[in-house]
Amino acid sequence: MQDIHSPSVSSDTSSQLITSHIAHASHVSADTHRASVVSLTNRRAALESELDALADILATHGATMDTPLVSRDGYPRADIDVAQVRFTRTRIIMLRNDLKTISSQIEEALFAFHAANSAVTATASKSSPPTTPPIAIPTVPFAVVDTVADNSPASLAGLLPGDRILSFADIHAGNHDRLAALARTVQKSENIELHILLLRHFDNTSARAEIHATLTPRRGWGGQGLLGCRVLPL
Missing domain, CATH: 1.10.287 (Helix Hairpins)
Structure with missing residues (x-):
């Protein structure tokens, strides 16, 4: 029974x-x-x-x-x-x-x-397709940090010469418009925290790492510009 x-x-x-x-x-x-x-x-x-x-x-x-x-x-x-x-x-x-x-x-x-x-x-099962379309994470750098001034917003954010920029706020390799979009974002974001994703290579090694940084463009730090760094396109 x-x-x-x-x-x-x-x-x-x-x-x-x-x-x-x-x-x-x-x-x-x-x-x-x-x-x-x-x-x-x-x-x-x-x-x-x-x-x-x-x-x-x-x-x-x-x-x-x-x-x-x-x-x-x-x-x-x-x-x-x-x-x-x-x-x-x-x-x-x-x-x-x-x-x-x-x-x-x-x-x-x-x-x-x-x-x-x-x-x-x-x-979820490995055989089941995802129902949520992924949000793309930038993997291709579009610019490189050339110089960083001492005590500048860029320096305080931890940026180093040679860092490659994967994303700057919502700017990435597909929409940076020869860095014009980055410049516009900086000008509109004075005293606003911006999230940056960097790709950093370490000297004399093949090692590299993605670095998350928060940068706040501002005046009055003792130098020219809102960032205090020079960025070049790749």
Whole structure:
């Protein structure tokens, strides 16, 4: 007589069902995180486009973020639309703060996506195709760090001469536009942390390693430019 208290499903089958459930849950999670990355990236692109437009507005008024708006006597300059420049600067500062927040959110979403995707790989059957399209990780360097100034943002981030750049924020070998895209990103990212992926070769050996660095473009470090390093295309 069959024992009605015994399990009706074998332990092996039960284990397979549990594994399948975990894999499915991980797939759903990975899909969700991937959608979040795409949405945040689109939002960042929109912010960057608006920042470009606002920079053009300042340029048409012959002003930058640092141009004095008062004369030596302390009066508003008559040759500049002071109200418009002030409004544009305020908007730029707000958008830069938003851009900084979204960049951090993208890094967190990417980390969550890769963690979820790793769980999928660990639990799914080898014969089953992945349901989540992978997010490409740059593997081809597009630029090399030529020189790094002492005490510069690049130096503080740990960059070394000879480091090859695999990615700089969202710039990679497929979209750097002869480094013009990198330059635009730097100009729009003053005081904003940028994630960089480097490929570093070690002297007198064939060893190399991928280095993750965080670089914050800024002024006032004692030298020229926002980075304090010279980057050359490959």
